[in-house]
Amino acid sequence: MTAVIETQDMPVGHQGPPLLSVRGVKTYYGNIIALKGVDVDVHPGEIVTLIGANGAGKSTLMMTIFGSPQARTGTVTFDGRDITRMPTHEIARLRIAQSPEGRRIFPRMTVLENLQMGASLDNLRYFDEDVERMFTLFPRLKERAAQRGGTLSGGEQQMLAIARALMARPRLLMLDEPSLGLAPLIVKQIFDAIRDLNRNEGLTVFLVEQNAFHALKLAHRGYVMVNGLVTMSGTGKELLANPEVRAAYLEGGHH
Amino acid sequence: MASVALALLIVMVVSMVLTSLMSWTIERVAYRPLRGSxxxxxxISAIGMSIVLSNFVQVAQGPRNKPVPPMVTDTIVLMERNGFAVTLSYKQIIIMVVTAVLLAGFWYVVQKTPLGRAQRACEQDRKMAALLGVNVDRTISLxxxxxxxxxxxAGTLFLMYYGVVNFSDGFVPGVKAFTAAVLGGIGSLPGAVLGGxxxxxxxxxxxxYFSIDYKDVAAFSILAIVLIFMPQGILGRPEVEKV
Amino acid sequence: MSAEMERPVAGPNYAAAARDAVLAGVIALGVFGPLIGFKTEQNMNNQLVVENRWGIVIVIVAIVVIGRFLLKAFVFPALVTRKANAGPASTDESFFKRNFKTIGLAFLLLYPVIIVSMLGYQQSIKWVDNFGIQILIYVMLGWGLNIVVGLAGLLDLGYVAFYAVGAYSYALLSSHFGFSFWLLLPLSGILAAMWGVILGFPVLRLRGDYLAIVTLAFGEIIRLVLINWREVTNGSAGISSIPKVDIFGWITFNVADPTYIGKILDLPPSSAYYKIFLYYLILALALFTAFVTLRLRRLPIGRAWEALREDEVACRSLGINTTNTKLTAFALGAMFGGFAGSFFAARQGFVSPESFVFLESAVIVAIVVLGGMGSMVGVAIAAAAMIGGTEILRELSFLKAVFGPEFNPDQFRMLIFGLAMVTIMVWKPRGFVGNREPTAFLHEKKSVSGSLVQEGHG
Structure with missing residues (x-):
């Protein structure tokens, strides 16, 4: 691996208070502990990535932030507000949007209706404008606009899931494994889109990935999660250079 | 005639309000705690609730039939030949008009409004709907x-048409309503009307042509045959599995 | 529910509770007011006359208001505190719990002896018949349906059809051809199993709710045919004077016979002997059902059922023939329903389509689900609680002294039964015995509490 690695520099908002702050969060499924006290911060304008193996608890953290399941101890704060015990739909209405694990496209709704679902909070004021924006970002979706979600290919569904999340004009975009099962070309396309949104519009992104190389390259900062605990954190550059990270997540790698 | 129509309308609205309240309460008490179970x-809770409801009416109103004097009696003769007349009664017209109006109204709500979209979203993936800010509990209540x-x-029209009602009258229409919905295709409003x-x-x-005794057997057999040979119904869309 | 959980309040919040109670009262007024407040009665000229009964409505609304206030102000906060303070549940079980099966079995075997020694033959009839036999019939039906619903996970809402097939098989064949019970018992089981296959075959492709509704339709079809095929079934009037069971012709229960049990054993004539005999007969049949089920669960077919219940697609990819697996479950469940049916006909001496309405199917399914889906002991407990409980309501005639002579507790029987179904489901959705234990273990026995296992979206 001698290729020149082009990583992101720190954005401006990093010094201020975090937009999302997860403190000492423990989450259980019944009596089985999934998160064993997790601390994560996301500052405005940042792209933060969380990498880790299958079953490390990455998706559980994403869902815990949304209160489904709720953290048993610890706090989740968004923009200075404690959202740990808030119902899921009220958290969503704070304009946190998620493209979840498994994409979860509504299969019997058209692409356009799926986008409407994403926008439904904002009484559809900017709807037409935003749809146009999504169609420019993901031209494939325009071709499929009247098609039902369940008939799309995996890559198209992924694009739709991200576009649906973006329709809320989110203050924080959370993406759970956007590259899973997709062709490298589409992965690149999706990651480019995320980078552009961050650079041009200052969109804050929290990204969960198994595809560590691309994710760390894209992110300003990163966390490594092992067995429900954050074991390492640092800038994307640092983590990419870290020998442990390289050994565990990069070599024999995904790229 | 105008006063009868007005009375019918008032009865309909009052019964809609009361039944809605009852249904809202039942959902809160008997179904919401079981969500995710x-x-x-x-x-099972629903079967229990249906036993409760019909027996509640039996206890409160007595087990006997309640005959109501006919409210609407006029008919129109469409055709007459050899002493046989084809007639259309006003009550049949009322049923058709009310059904058409409600069908249009509900089709609009389900297909075109945010509430309808939220309802469909909850049907397809409740967790995702919540992630998008849909209040799932409220949507289901509505x-x-x-x-x-x-x-x-439907109950008011049933009473107007047949002129008699009994506490146990809900079961067979309930099963037939389900049959109609399945026959037309679950999830399709025009399908439900077609099925009915x-x-x-x-x-x-x-x-x-055959025997009046076996008319329910015919209805139920059709339900079975439809489900076995075309489970998606006539206007239903085939299930699409996620990739 | 979530509203109560949002912020655990330190002490009772009386103002909020009062507001909530008033709201509940308004809703109760809307729900109960019109249906109870007005009652229509038919007078001599067949006209409906409205009666007012607002007194009862006020009582009901008051109960709701006070109940809601108490719940909100005291019970919910107490529950929250208890939940917060709940320590690890104690694991050691009492002697009674550990030996529950043995004790239960011994009690069932001795039950008639206890009753007779306490009350004498004449007084025992009611307790052996209404409670013992009645409950055991439902235990047997529950165990039979348990194969279909609890083990194979196929929701059958028309189980009563097989019960009907068994009952009518015995009723018709014994009154027309004079065949004995012991010949007809297996025969009606086989006939019911055959119907199970006939009905099962076309519906195998269906899943979940669709399967439920088609089986419901089949149940209704069978009942409607029994009502309308008057030449054979005598329609709604039913078939009466069905011969009694005898003990292989050696001992009979007809007073006139020379082989009457009273004459052989030198006892005074009483109908109690027949009831006691029937009690042991249905106990044996029920235990036979349990025995067969328990054996089958340890055979490949039983494993296949449980695998089918958990994941049908996975089953198919493992090479399990799902068609045959489902059919055997249907057929076996139906067979036991047929056995129970022929017993029912012999016990009643009379069958009519009235006995085989959808409600019966619903009751049996409720017993299986309330019992915890797949647990034999749970099904037995559920049957005893639900059937015994509603039978006890018949005995509450002393309430007439409280509510006046027109009060009839029996009319509330099904109302309370339905309420119990809802309450138990809300309180314990996994049923009385809610552990879903696998029958095959690798090394050590671990059971996952049923409440942790959710079905649906994964």
Missing amino acids: FRLAPL TFVMGAALAAV LLIGLIETFWSG
């Missing part, structure tokens, strides 16, 4: 309220 729990209001209208028309026609023709 295992598959059969809400079904769906129960809407369903109950429709059932109340077909069930009615099949029953009537069966009674006319």
